[in-house]
Amino acid sequence: MTDTNLDHGSFTPPGTLRFERLLPGPIEKVWAYLVEPDLRAQWLAAGKMDLKPGGEAELIFRNGNLTGPDDHPPAKYAKEGNTEIHTKAEIVEAIPPHLLRFKWEEGNDDWSDVTFSLEEEGDRVRLVLIHTDLNKTEEQAGVLAGWHAHLNMLRSVLTGEAELPFWATLERLEAEYSTRYGLPI
Numbered sequence: 001m002t003d004t005n006l007d008h009g010s011f012t013p014p015g016t017l018r019f020e021r022l023l024p025g026p027i028e029k030v031w032a033y034l035v036e037p038d039l040r041a042q043w044l045a046a047g048k049m050d051l052k053p054g055g056e057a058e059l060i061f062r063n064g065n066l067t068g069p070d071d072h073p074p075a076k077y078a079k080e081g082n083t084e085i086h087t088k089a090e091i092v093e094a095i096p097p098h099l100l101r102f103k104w105e106e107g108n109d110d111w112s113d114v115t116f117s118l119e120e121e122g123d124r125v126r127l128v129l130i131h132t133d134l135n136k137t138e139e140q141a142g143v144l145a146g147w148h149a150h151l152n153m154l155r156s157v158l159t160g161e162a163e164l165p166f167w168a169t170l171e172r173l174e175a176e177y178s179t180r181y182g183l184p185i
Contacts, residue, residue: 008173009144011181015112015134017144021127021151024158027118030125031097033154034116041065043153049102050091057089057102063166066153071165076142076185081167089114110135127151141183145173 009019023030033039037046043066047058064073064082073081092101092113101115112133119126129147134140149170156163178185 008176008180009129009148011140011144011177011183015140016130016132017134017140017147018131019127019129019147019151021129021155022121023125023127023155025120025123025125027097027120027125030118030127030158031100033158034100034118035094035096042157044150045087047086049089051094051096051100053091053093055091057091059087059089059104061085061087067163067166071167073167074171077167077170104131106134106136127154138184141174141178141181141185144177144181144183145170148173148177 007020009017011017033043035049035051037048040046041060041062045059045061047060049055049057062084063077063080072078088105089102090111092103094100098118099116101113103111104114106112110133112131112135115128115130115132117128117130119128129151131143131147134143149164149166152164152169153166155161174185177183
């Protein structure tokens, strides 16, 4: 049996990825880590979310804060490694504590769609992440690796276990996804 929390995400061309994780509950706690800015900042990105349909959201990535001082960004990410990256989003649907769906600005008027689904399984919570409309082939391996690394961080935060070095993990996973799905890096 495989560990759902370590499994690679799946990729379906032209641009859909899917991850599944089994996390410690309760579901309300996992939900809070998706929607509350200070909690979300511990594993993904800060930023407010107006959870009504059409509501504005902003994701403020500070990936340099997600790792220790000895873990440095790979050359590809060096200029954004310790800076804030602001990304606009728009809420499509929010059904607390089960579903969060938003459109994510990719630049040049391109938007992708991110859906988090949560379902209780005993004292644990199954999180399913689906990210669609990732049409920039040159970014797909990085997005897969990014979600994988960020979901590792979420699991670490929820379990209290030691976090993996974010940048080293991201670099390793990007190479793995490139090989696995034949995607450029």
